[in-house]
Amino acid sequence: MKLWTSLIGFALSVSTGMALALGPAPAPLKDKATLTVGYVKVGHLSPMLLVEEELKKMNIEVKRAEFVRYADARTALLSNSVDVSAVGAGDLAIVAGQGSKNLIGLTGVGSSPKYLVVRKGVKIDDWGDIAGKKIAIAPGSAVWFQWAMTLIERNIPYNSFTPVNVQGGGTAFVQAMKRGDIDAMVLWEPFESQAVAEGDAYFSQKLEYSQSRAVGAELGMLAASGEAMTQKKELVRRFLWAYLKAEETLSKNKDVFADAYSKYTGLPMNVTKESAKIIKLGGVLTKEQVSRLAEAAFKQGIVQKDVTKEAAALYDDSMVVELKK
Numbered sequence: 001m002k003l004w005t006s007l008i009g010f011a012l013s014v015s016t017g018m019a020l021a022l023g024p025a026p027a028p029l030k031d032k033a034t035l036t037v038g039y040v041k042v043g044h045l046s047p048m049l050l051v052e053e054e055l056k057k058m059n060i061e062v063k064r065a066e067f068v069r070y071a072d073a074r075t076a077l078l079s080n081s082v083d084v085s086a087v088g089a090g091d092l093a094i095v096a097g098q099g100s101k102n103l104i105g106l107t108g109v110g111s112s113p114k115y116l117v118v119r120k121g122v123k124i125d126d127w128g129d130i131a132g133k134k135i136a137i138a139p140g141s142a143v144w145f146q147w148a149m150t151l152i153e154r155n156i157p158y159n160s161f162t163p164v165n166v167q168g169g170g171t172a173f174v175q176a177m178k179r180g181d182i183d184a185m186v187l188w189e190p191f192e193s194q195a196v197a198e199g200d201a202y203f204s205q206k207l208e209y210s211q212s213r214a215v216g217a218e219l220g221m222l223a224a225s226g227e228a229m230t231q232k233k234e235l236v237r238r239f240l241w242a243y244l245k246a247e248e249t250l251s252k253n254k255d256v257f258a259d260a261y262s263k264y265t266g267l268p269m270n271v272t273k274e275s276a277k278i279i280k281l282g283g284v285l286t287k288e289q290v291s292r293l294a295e296a297a298f299k300q301g302i303v304q305k306d307v308t309k310e311a312a313a314l315y316d317d318s319m320v321v322e323l324k325k
Contacts, residue, residue, distance in 0.1 A: 039067070090145055104226060105223050
């Protein structure tokens with residue numbers, strides 16, 4: 001069947017083992033300026049919690065805009081309603097397919113293994129066990145695309161299970177799990193760990209779906225509008241430095257990460273501590289992965305024409321490379 005997406009992105013040679021040190025802070029701007037920052041309250045974006053204070057030192061005031069989905073943030077960037085935001089790398093193919101160049105991918109944010117979350121009392125120990133099961137999905141989401149492409153690469157028919165489309169945020173999935181309406185769910189953190197921490201579900205660790213060739217393990221991507229890259233480039237540069245500094249700080253200590261995660265999302269520490277164990281901050285996507293994402297999106301009918309080159313051209317991590325020496 002044809003698939004739909006909104007997902008992941010970033011790369012940086014920096015993130016693949018030989019991490020380079022973040023350079024010194026850029027100088028404060030001479031005149032006060034404002035940057036509108038979009039954000040989504042998920043764990044891998046917890047560094048957002050620390051960005052505003054750093055930007056104040058650089059004479060930049062932050063206006064925040066909260067989104068529930070990457071897709072909403074993508075729309076805001078395209079309309080210049082926000083200057084920078086987190087989106088999914090798959091959004092580059094969608095934007096390119098629309099013929100727009102007003103969204104530039106800058107850097108990824110993190111990775112994690114992805115396991116099917118299964119309701120307690122339901123046995124799903126291998127891929128064959130999903131047959132006939134009611135599995136909750138969020139069509140078009142980043143994790144859904146990871147799941148769907150993994151099934152394709154494993155030659156598992158998508159109709160081997162019963163998809164249950166759940167609208168809204170992750171809380172709706174957790175509630176459906178508690179009611180027993182579903183057998184399993186394809187979801188994102190922190191709601192995966194929440195269901196497990198509250199005793200309603202378990203991770204089926206033999207059903208890992210973050211490593212498909214088409215999608216990869218990237219959880220998100222920081223992006224700027226084309227207009228911001230033209231008119232506010234120095235603000236975007238300073239935002240990236242502040243984000244990377246926060247990312248570096250949280251990466252060094254899982255307890256500090258879990259605490260920031262809790263404050264950022266409003267979730268209790270018993271949930272964020274478990275979730276923080278899974279997430280590795282720092283992007284893992286490459287321009288080549290962006291190309292593979294776009295190719296898969298075209299083949300599955302997500303975009304109506306081949307925009308492999310155009311999508312890759314919208315990913316530009318040069319500013320991050322300059323900040324990391």
